[in-house]
């Protein structure tokens with residue numbers, strides 16, 4: 001039995017009470033992610049979440065700013081090559097790669113093995129795995145493991161996982177050696193190299209494993225791969241929808257440009273911590289894009305005990321579907337212009353009821369990468385919009401609803417240099 005709602009009271013109650021996700025979340029992804037935070041069963045999540053939340057602390061994200069700036073500059077330079085060219089799809093041509101490279105660098109660190117972990121083989125394996133999970137979800141005959149193992153999809157997934165795991169495993173082994181050396185040095189009081197502000201997720205989780213024996217190297221790999229999956233497609237899709245919206249709302253784009261100009265003048269300097277706090281309209285643009293185009297349009301929880309809502313008893317075992325897309329477009333929550341792209345509505349703070357904005361989900365199993373995402377996206381948008389004018393054809397936009405929200409039509413942009 002499925003129960004779908006975006007009523008703020010229902011959302012708040014149920015997402016605070018229950019943390020279990022449907023069993024197939026884990027079944028479809030376990031070859032890749034094991035029992036990582038995003039798809040793992042509730043009891044494993046409860047055991048790990050507190051520790052792992054520490055990896056998303058403000059000071060950790062601040063340490064990623066150089067990487068965000070470097071990636072934003074690279075992405076902008078790539079987009080500049082499109083000036084005067086026909087309309088193109090920025091998601092597949094640029095955003096997917098840029099976000100994957102950024103997340104890999106911040107999750108695993110830049111290793112001496114190679115400056116870029118994301119080889120074409122890795123990129124292909126990652127994207128194919130995302131598609132294979134969707135294909136399995138929509139084909140009920142492949143749901144049981146014993147049937148799935150007979151399919152070409154399973155064989156391909158296995159091959160892709162080997163490629164992806166090989167990268168994270170190699171980096172983990174290398175980092176493990178470095179970490180043990182560092183600990184030895186500390187014991188013998190040898191001076192350490194200059195402490196860097198940049199600490200990849202992997203290093204932090206490795207430190208946690210000193211006091212948590214359940215964080216084995218395999219579990220560490222699962223968590224790191226989970227972070228990469230959780231952050232990559234969501235950030236890339238948000239960039240796509242934000243540029244599509246900006247490209248058809250030139251007044252909004254101009255306001256954003258003016259905000260950037262006020263902060264940076266004519267300088268092309270990197271975005272710094274102090275700038276992020278001042279980029280208020282930019283943040284409103286991102287929230288407005290996420291409200292109308294949430295990359296994860298629905299999320300699910302299992303109702304673990306009989307629960308009464310509005311006089312109706314929802315039995316234990318039923319699924320609660322959070323209607324993320326519906327919540328963001330609700331007239332009751334956002335008023336008669338709910339379908340309009342109007343970032344100004346965020347300038348006075350979040351909606352009256354925070355449980356009516358579900359792009360990062362809500363309650364106990366909400367996204368822990370929200371701060372990372374906002375910082376990264378603000379940096380990308382600043383670099384792009386201060387150099388380029390974006391044009392799109394919003395009226396042609398058609399949405400496709402799979403596990404993630406996609407644009408099946410009207411997803412092309414053109415770029416123009418700012419004079």
Ligand code: HEM
Nearest residue numbers: 037038230231234235238296299359360361367368369373
């Ligand atoms: C705009 C960008 C993002 C959006 C819209 C988004 C959205 C979400 C949503 C809706 C969930 C809950 C999924 C569910 O209940 O099934 C979630 C969970 C999660 N997200 Fe994000 N996310 C974003 C960026 C990121 C980033 C950048 C990272 C990491 C770097 C990340 C890591 C995670 C993790 C680890 C979880 C699982 C949390 C848990 O179960 O405790 N996300 N995200």
